[in-house]
Amino acid sequence: MQSPRLLLGYLRSNWYKYLLAVAAITVANVVQSLYPRVLGDFTDTLQAGGITREAIADSALKLLAIGLAFGLLAGVGQYIVMRLGRRFEYLTRGKLFVHFTGLSEHYYSKNGVGKMLSYVMNDVTSVRESISMGINQTTNAVILILSVMAMMLVSSIPYSLIIVCMIPMLAIPFVVVLFGPPIRERSMKVQESLAKMTETAEEQFGGIRVTKKFAVEPIMQNRFGRTVDRIVEAQLRLVRLSSLFQALLPFLGGISLIIAIAYGGYLTIHGSISIGSFVSLTLYLRMIVNPLQQIGNVINTMQRSRASLSRLGSLLAVQPDIRESKQAKPLRKGASDIRIRNLTFSYPNSDQEALHDLNLTITPGQTIGIIGKTGSGKTTLVKLLLRIYEPPEGTIAIGGDDIRGATLESLRTHIAYVPQDGFLFSTTIRDNISFSNRETPAEKAFHAAQKAQIYDNIMQFPDKFETRLGERGFTLSGGQRQRTSLARGFTKDAPILVLDDSVSAVDAITETDIIDGLREERRNKTTIIIAHRISALKHADEIIVLDKGTIVQRGTHEQLLAQEGLYASLYAIQEEGTRHGEAKGPAERESGRRN
Template sequence: MQSPRLLLGYLKANWYIYACAILAITVANVVQSLYPRVLGDFTDTLQAGGITRSAIIDSSRKLFLIGITFGVLAGIGQYVVMRLGRRFEFVTRQKLFAHFTRLSENYYSKNGVGKMLSYVMNDVTSVRESISMGINQTTNAVILIISVMVMMSLSSIPVYLILVCMIPLLAIPFVVVLFGPMIRNRSMKVQESLAKMTETAEEQFGGIRVTKKFAVEPIMRGRFGQTVDRIADNQLRLVRMSSIFQALLPFLGGLSLIIAIAFGGYLTIQGSITIGHFVALTLYLRMIVNPLQQIGNVINTMQRSRASLVRLNNMLSVQPDIREIDGAKPLASGASDIHIRQLSFAYPGADQQALRNIDLTVASGKTLGIIGKTGSGKTTLVKLLLRVYEPPEGTIRIGGDDVRSTTLASLRSQIGYVPQDGFLFSTTIRDNIAFSNRGISVEKVEHAAKQAQIYTNIMEFPEGFETKLGERGITLSGGQRQRTSLARGFLKDAPILVLDDSVSAVDAVTETDIIDNLRTSRRNKTTIIIAHRISAIKHADEIVVMDKGTIVQRGTHDQLLAQKGLYASLYAIQEEGTRNAEGKA
């Protein structure tokens, strides 16, 4: 089990503020413990017939001061602790998000978004509640119990009576030891089932349009219902255990009070103690019952938060697969020549290699076209170039530097990457295009949109570039989303631009216009175009044909057609498809 270093680190950083808050709560509870003694003395005075106007005023003044002092100090202490708890929640969520951004793509391929949200929402809230409520109630309970015990020992109440009344309380440590681990284990299962529910909900909400189109809402409701049922079962088991535990502590406190009333009442009748001592004793023990209830709540909450804290610490201890080496240097500014030598690669856990013995050179300012069947390794190649996955040492160099020896920020800042399914955020079209530089001028954003052939479509919206997109850019069509993503790549104007099948959703005429703009704007800049349609890469300085993870052909468009290989076959198929489409039109 991981040490709760996340929480300890925060407590250590703010120990002096917590100390002041705990001191205020401590003084408040010490003052509160004077209440039974004042009331007991008043009772003895009343019994002795010595009650006077001044005695009533004096006792009332003391009780009023006790109440005011307790309220002010306890309120200040609890406010500070609650405020620090909220601060912990804020800081931890920021830390988690920053950690998520450092994790490699391989982690996200195995863990869903819902699981990430569960850490941020459920687990952080659980820990925040434990340190806010836990510190307040623990300080209240412990100090009040100690103060009550001290006040009882300083009073004239017989020691043997106090000890007899305390006998049931000796069982409390055994109850805590017995129930603590069981509550913690059941809490862990609840948090895990909540994470699964969040993951399932996120997935089903994201695919709700597909669900409706296939009319399978009952099936989806059934699947989600099964997840909720598991949560309910785990929570009911936790509630049963927690309820028994929380009932036992006040029950033991109640037994002490029963003994005090029975035994203390007998001694009062016998004249061994005064009525004032009897009243004070019962009030003291009554004051102990509530702190015992608080201790039960705190232990219960702490056991639950312990499960969340372990999950958070485990999450924050996950190391990214892609890390910078010690002494990593920034990639030389403007470096754009690419050299790939003897590159072979297999995805983690895969039995077969995705790439085998790739040798490739892209001179600075040249355009490389990559084509091949689905699964031939095209996207894998550019992912290794970007170090989304780690290439073998020395296999990929840019500007003469091994990409593994450069800083990730400098490498990725000099490569513009436009995937086939370019992700758009739920913000304005302008912000999506200017994603790499939010402060860039409107004119440059518009120019990039024109290059990507999306400007006219954008201007058809009433708010133009300030149009806010729905989730994942649902406001736009597939082709419009792809061209908006292309505009983002044009605007970055990086030394190296990679288009990964980024014009697959546009028509042939628009594709031609985009490619023409690309050739003009990227003159003397390195460009890599991955495509399934030959029309998108036929202008490239060199074209490589990939199949089953290897390069099977390379050359210019005319050279490859003359070779009568896979490239020529693909070209013939596509040309026939084009002629058939024109004939039907």
């Protein structure tokens, strides 16, 4: 099980620090337990009429020493525990992030970003609180109760009185057993509700522009409100049970105190015990009430922590669908020939084939175009090439080596992939273009921007390449984002470049300039261009036409036009659309290509 190992491994590696903290807190509470005895002795001295200035000063100094020692030792112990708890939080969040980066795309298709954030924020915080507050308060409570019991036993208080006063506290284990499981169950539901709220909030913040454009703010507010209502309901159910549990423990301590006052007062009146012993007894029992409250807090926190640990353990137990074999080796440096043999593939939990019996050979330096209707398998082929999804063994090879036997780092370093909706980060334009290597020289980034036809746009910004982009690059227009992503692909300068409909948001003139720059930039390097517009593929050495996951046509642009088939049909439709566009006025055409 991952969940216990996550916590126990950390505790084991820092056992000596926790031991030092527990020792400091233990001594602090032993010292604190002397407080009632000092007051009891002072009361007996006062009753006997032997009070003097020296006796008062002596008692005051003892109480001062007890207070200083307790404050110093307890403070040191709590600091160590809290510091270790924060470090656990830091290390665990780092571990989760590393785990997230290793998970496959299939996992993210089923789990939203908000759920991931809930693990990192809510669950890790819950576990951190359990080890920080748990160790502090448990040590405080247990040691103080034991110290108080020991002090009562060595005092002049009759054992019979002590036993009678402690009877109500024998019910504490039964209360813990009764309340523990339902508190843990309700804690789990609270954590799940928080995860759902985080997921909903992330989605709505990400889509706020769409929400505003459709003027549906009230609808989204109601949707979010329903999510929050479910959290409130789950939390109130937990609070009601937790509050009842936390009230019962000090209530039992209060009953003990009542018994002490009634029975102890009776014994004091009849001279069986001294007034000082009676004062000491009531103070001892009063000191026990607070630890009982702390035990309740700790048990509540531990139950919530167990729910969070269970969730974290389940997450860390998830294995990525794509894993390297122990014998994995890096791809041969510079290899750019691709061989695809009898490739048939279906997505997980799907009976329908996304690709069927594909065979394709791409030689070094060749430019291949891939076209087809939506859902024909174009992007699926790229995902298999990058091992985002696992291809069948022996179906895809680069440089003669099966990609399933290659290290993931070497495979994905070997390929520069530019998707249609290239994600831009909230940093500078230059950082985004140089994403594959932050040490990229400025001249190389500028050159890539020029080839991607984004350089002039960047130079119009006040901060030029140091312009900071908003979330997901929304500072730029759609076409500018796409061309910035394209420049990122050029900067990587990998042996294989894959453009997945990467010029769909630019006008025809800019597309032509980009393609011309691409041909010059990628001379003697392998390039795969996936597009819906034939104009982006005309120059390709070979064009592959996909339909329902199968290659239905292949050849050069001229060869495919000479055949009757899907390619010629797509070309005719696009030419008709182009002629229709040319019938518009200049202003309309310019408006259509501003992005």
